Amino acid sequence: MKRRDFVTGVLAGSALLAGCNEQTADNSSTTAKPKKVIKWKMVTTWPKDFPGLGTGANNLARLIGEMSGGRLQVKVYGAKDLVPAFGVFDAVAQGTTELGHGAAYYWKGKSEAAQFFTSVPFGMTAQEMNAWLYYGDGLKLWTELYKPFGIVPFPAGNMGVQMGGWFNKEINTVADLNGLKMRIPGLGAEVLKKLGGTPVNLPGGELFTSLQSGAIDATEWVGPYNDLAFGFYKIAKHYYYPGWHEPGSVLECIVNEKALKALPEDLQVIVESACKIVNQDMLAEFTAKNNQALDTLVNVHKVDLRPFPNDVLKQFLSLSMEAAADVSNRDPNAKKIFDSFMGFRSQVMNYHKISEQAFLNARSPV
Numbered sequence: 001m002k003r004r005d006f007v008t009g010v011l012a013g014s015a016l017l018a019g020c021n022e023q024t025a026d027n028s029s030t031t032a033k034p035k036k037v038i039k040w041k042m043v044t045t046w047p048k049d050f051p052g053l054g055t056g057a058n059n060l061a062r063l064i065g066e067m068s069g070g071r072l073q074v075k076v077y078g079a080k081d082l083v084p085a086f087g088v089f090d091a092v093a094q095g096t097t098e099l100g101h102g103a104a105y106y107w108k109g110k111s112e113a114a115q116f117f118t119s120v121p122f123g124m125t126a127q128e129m130n131a132w133l134y135y136g137d138g139l140k141l142w143t144e145l146y147k148p149f150g151i152v153p154f155p156a157g158n159m160g161v162q163m164g165g166w167f168n169k170e171i172n173t174v175a176d177l178n179g180l181k182m183r184i185p186g187l188g189a190e191v192l193k194k195l196g197g198t199p200v201n202l203p204g205g206e207l208f209t210s211l212q213s214g215a216i217d218a219t220e221w222v223g224p225y226n227d228l229a230f231g232f233y234k235i236a237k238h239y240y241y242p243g244w245h246e247p248g249s250v251l252e253c254i255v256n257e258k259a260l261k262a263l264p265e266d267l268q269v270i271v272e273s274a275c276k277i278v279n280q281d282m283l284a285e286f287t288a289k290n291n292q293a294l295d296t297l298v299n300v301h302k303v304d305l306r307p308f309p310n311d312v313l314k315q316f317l318s319l320s321m322e323a324a325a326d327v328s329n330r331d332p333n334a335k336k337i338f339d340s341f342m343g344f345r346s347q348v349m350n351y352h353k354i355s356e357q358a359f360l361n362a363r364s365p366v
Helices: 002-031 053-067 085-094 112-117 126-135 138-149 186-194 204-213 224-230 257-262 265-299 310-330 332-353 356-363
Strands: 038-044 072-077 099-102 151-158 165-167 181-183 198-200 238-241 250-256 304-307
Touching: 038 053, 038 085, 053 072, 053 099, 053 151, 053 250, 053 265, 072 265, 085 099, 085 151, 085 250, 112 138, 112 310, 112 332, 126 138, 126 151, 126 250, 126 332, 138 151, 138 332, 151 257, 151 265, 181 204, 186 198, 186 310, 204 224, 224 265, 250 257, 250 265, 257 265, 265 304, 310 332, 332 356
Parallel strands: 038 072, 038 099, 181 198, 238 304
Antiparallel strands: 099 250, 151 250, 165 238
8 A cells, every 4th residue: 555655646646747847848939039030132233043142141140040040031132123233232232222232433423432342443352352451441441431330341252363254346455445445343443534534334134235236346255155155146246355454353232330239249240251152152162153154155156365465464554543533532431442452462461472462473483
């Protein structure tokens, strides 16, 4: 009897404990707060899902979602899906969308100084630009420039040294650029203008038809990876290098300042960190894909690949420094940024002469 009573008591106690546990679990499930999900929109200047550029924006949105555990979800819109390609800056400034992905030189109508944060002709490479932005004054100055617009910028991609562009006639002297209508943005456009050409700023999605129709005589875009995707080899004869006008073009993620500050601190850090990841990842992707695409363009599509003549490059260099100085002299903000840019460029060039450049020369002796 005593033994039976003991077992019965244990079973009763176990049942009571299980009941308590179930009740606790039930109470926990009813009192647990559901995870708050924040939904943002990102507009871009690129065609939706376009290789490298559009997919880079997609990658950024994916990373923000995954790193936040789904608490911050970003929907990406390509050019014209929600706003025009060149309406990205205004959309983010006005709070129509929280994020934008594009390039700062598209906004020179807002501030001429913005161009320095994409690329300067004969300026700095991707590696050097990242050094200036993250460990020089670059990002600080960029943030100050966008502050009046209620926008926070982050570097979010780089394509490395670009190609010089697609031309339907040979460029043997600078005289061949006189009267040329070419799609080229930023400070490179000012150089073309000084040589008697007509620069035209068009979004990527309009380049093929504009070149095909004769609305423009030449175009630069990015490099072999993207140029192959657009099919420029079908309508242009000559493919020139190097991309003197964009030696290391920084892409940007711009964030509405109010929306960013409204996020919990950990989500703010996630947005910034995701941009850093994409900034590095895109450069790696373009480095891998450009050489593969160039091989296809030259060996499969028989593209006429040729360098700009040295005399033309020398003239480009002289006029590039002149064009940058013109902007600097017109705008106090631009002067402060350009002085910082050129100071860092001078230092990094001195070091790279005995490191990167010296190694590349040694690896490919003439």
